[in-house]
Amino acid sequence: MRETHSKRVLVTGGAGFLGSxxxxxxxxxxxxVLCVDNFYTGTKRNIAHLLGxxxxxxxxxxxxxxxxxxxxxxxxxxxxxxxxxxxxDPVQTTKTSVHGAINMLGLxxxxxxxxxxxxxxxxxxxxQEHPQTEHYWGHVxxxxxxxxYDEGKRCAETLFMDYRRQHKLNVKIARIFNTYGPRMHxxxxxxxxxxxxxxxxxxxxxxxxxxxxxxxxxxxxxLIRGFDAxxxxxxxxxxxxxxxxxVEHTMLELAERIVSLCHSRSDIVFRPLPSDDPTRxxxxxxxxxxxxxxxPEVKLNEGLSRTIAYFRELRAAETGxxxx
Ligand code: NAD
Ligand code: UDP
Ligand code: UDP
Numbered sequence: 001m002r003e004t005h006s007k008r009v010l011v012t013g014g015a016g017f018l019g020s021x022x023x024x025x026x027x028x029x030x031x032x033v034l035c036v037d038n039f040y041t042g043t044k045r046n047i048a049h050l051l052g053x054x055x056x057x058x059x060x061x062x063x064x065x066x067x068x069x070x071x072x073x074x075x076x077x078x079x080x081x082x083x084x085x086x087x088x089d090p091v092q093t094t095k096t097s098v099h100g101a102i103n104m105l106g107l108x109x110x111x112x113x114x115x116x117x118x119x120x121x122x123x124x125x126x127x128q129e130h131p132q133t134e135h136y137w138g139h140v141x142x143x144x145x146x147x148x149y150d151e152g153k154r155c156a157e158t159l160f161m162d163y164r165r166q167h168k169l170n171v172k173i174a175r176i177f178n179t180y181g182p183r184m185h186x187x188x189x190x191x192x193x194x195x196x197x198x199x200x201x202x203x204x205x206x207x208x209x210x211x212x213x214x215x216x217x218x219x220x221x222x223l224i225r226g227f228d229a230x231x232x233x234x235x236x237x238x239x240x241x242x243x244x245x246x247v248e249h250t251m252l253e254l255a256e257r258i259v260s261l262c263h264s265r266s267d268i269v270f271r272p273l274p275s276d277d278p279t280r281x282x283x284x285x286x287x288x289x290x291x292x293x294x295x296p297e298v299k300l301n302e303g304l305s306r307t308i309a310y311f312r313e314l315r316a317a318e319t320g321x322x323x324x
Contacts, residue, residue, distance in 0.1 A: 008032045008070065010113075012063050012104060013077030015042030017183050018118070018176075018220065020050075022075060025224045027053055034069060038062040040092075041080045046183050063100035064092075067107055073231060074115040076104045079153075081120075082188035083146065083274070090148035097152030098159070105163045105171075116172040116231050117160050119240060121281055122150045123175060131248075131282040134175065134240050144276045157240060164238055172230045172237075177244025177283045181220030181303060182310035192217065192304075195255055196311045199264035209273030211252030216282045218245040219303035222296040229292040237291055244283035245296040261304055 009026050013019040014035030019042065023033050032055045035047060039060065050056045061067060063078045079096050080086040086093040101117065108115040124132045125140030140150045163169040180192040187193070198205050226243040249257075252268075259266050288294045 006030045006032065007072040008034065009073045009075065010034045010036060010069060010071040011075045011077060012036045012100070013042065013079060013118070015039060015044065015047050015058070016077060016081070017046070017181075017185065018179065018223065019075075019077045020046035020183055021181070021220050021224050022077070022227060023047065023050055023056065025228065027055055029228075031055065033057065034059060034071060036061045036063065036067065037078065041082075041085045041185065041188070063103055064095045066103050069107070070111055071107075071113050074104055074108055074113050075118070075227065075231070076101065076115060077118040079118070079149075082185065082190050083149075084189040085185075086149040087145055090145075093148040094152040097149075097156045101156040101159045105159060105169065108169055108171075109163065109167050114170045114172065114231060115160075116174060116227065117156055119157055119173050119175045120149075120153050121175055121177040121242070121244065121283065122146065123154050123157065124281075125150060126276065126278040127281065130280050131246065131284040132242065133284040134242060134287055141276055146276045161238075170235050170238075172233065173240040174227060174230055175240050175242045175283075176223065177218060177242065177281065178215050179218045179220055179223045179244070181307055183220075184307065186311060186314060191215065191251060191254065192307065193311070195258045196262065196304075196308055199258050199262035199266050200308070200311060200315060202265045204269040205255045205259060205266050206269055206271050207251055207255055208271050208277065209251075210270065211255065211268075212250050213273075213277065214248045214250050214280045214282065215254075216245045216248045217254075217300060217303070218243070218296050219298035219306075222298050226288065226292065226294045229294045233292055239287075241287050241291065242283040242285050243288060243294070244285065246283055246285050247300065248280070248282040249300070257301070258304060258308075261301065262308055
């Protein structure tokens with residue numbers, strides 16, 4: 001869907017995996033993009049191809065500090081997203097979600113911008129209901145090692161809804177389920193990147209637990225279309241809305257698929273399951289289908305093949321070995 005006129009759009013976390021795809025998409029729609037990032041987990045490499053674009057402006061800034069700019073739309077993505085990254089400095093993770101939300105909401109209030117929050121399926125914790133609809137309140141440990149992320153994101157949702165009720169802000173909340181694609185971090189410990197890097201190196205594929213736990217994986221291009229549809233949804237609709245792929249896979253099945261697509265000689269090995277690791281996760285996306293007319297289109301094998309091609313290039317660039 002195309003906006004009728006060009007807008008000034010702020011993307012926080014714009015140098016990250018999802019943020020860099022979103023910046024690219026918005027530039028493609030003819031908007032001016034201000035990409036704010038403190039490069040905690042994002043990289044300049046992710047946005048290098050956008051730097052010469054006349055409508056693209058990168059800005060090094062930490063969203064836990066106030067930001068005074070003039071924009072029409074705000075996508076608030078700034079936050080480390082993988083357990084390795086967000087557990088590295090858990091206090092900063094909570095600050096980024098909570099103080100970052102307050103600052104971006106304060107900015108949206110001052111300039112009367114629409115603002116979309118990148119929330120997460122982790123607000124459901126280790127869910128006791130399956131699949132998860134937006135009505136489910138979640139099953140979250142408030143004091144565990146994942147809590148800085150889960151509770152930070154829950155508090156950010158609270159702030160978004162209170163700014164809507166109290167200050168009449170036009171807010172949108174996307175609950176993102178596991179997303180994958182080119183520009184994922186190769187070393188962030190996520191299952192898709194781990195398995196692909198291991199398979200390409202013909203090293204053992206590490207399955208945590210017995211591999212029967214499930215996740216559903218959404219290709220990044222599908223998710224970005226979902227962000228756009230949500231931002232452009234009627235003012236009366238704020239979500240939260242699940243954005244993800246409803247097709248569920250076990251980790252064992254994912255490992256076998258990746259080994260096969262990489263033509264790898266890797267064996268599968270089993271390692272202990274991390275604490276608080278959710279057993280099952282799959283979005284119910286009825287609301288997104290009904291309200292946004294959105295659903296994922298890219299099949300897992302196609303998305304994995306495109307992601308594998310990216311990681312092959314990355315390895316070749318890093319090792320100088322074009323046969324990688
Ligand atoms: P990412 O780590 O690649 O991107 C996050 C970006 O935020 C990075 O560029 C990082 O440098 C930046 N950042 C972190 N703290 C910041 C701060 N204080 N100030 C400014 N910038 C800061 O992760 P991603 O996968 O692109 O995730 C983007 C958003 O989507 C996150 O909010 C994440 O919680 C959410 N999300 C992602 C997924 C997924 O599967 N990728 C799933 C659910 C939710
Ligand atoms: N803020 C910001 N940019 C703005 C306006 C506000 O970063 O353009 C921050 C500011 O630090 C403030 C926070 O957003 O503390 C919340 O703003 P709000 O107006 O809601 O509350 P208050 O100013 O009363 O704290
Ligand atoms: N996982 C795995 N091997 C790995 C990395 C992850 O079996 O090398 C498992 C992990 O225990 C979890 C699932 O894969 O059950 C998804 O993990 P990820 O960290 O990608 O996402 P999240 O747990 O946040 O959904």
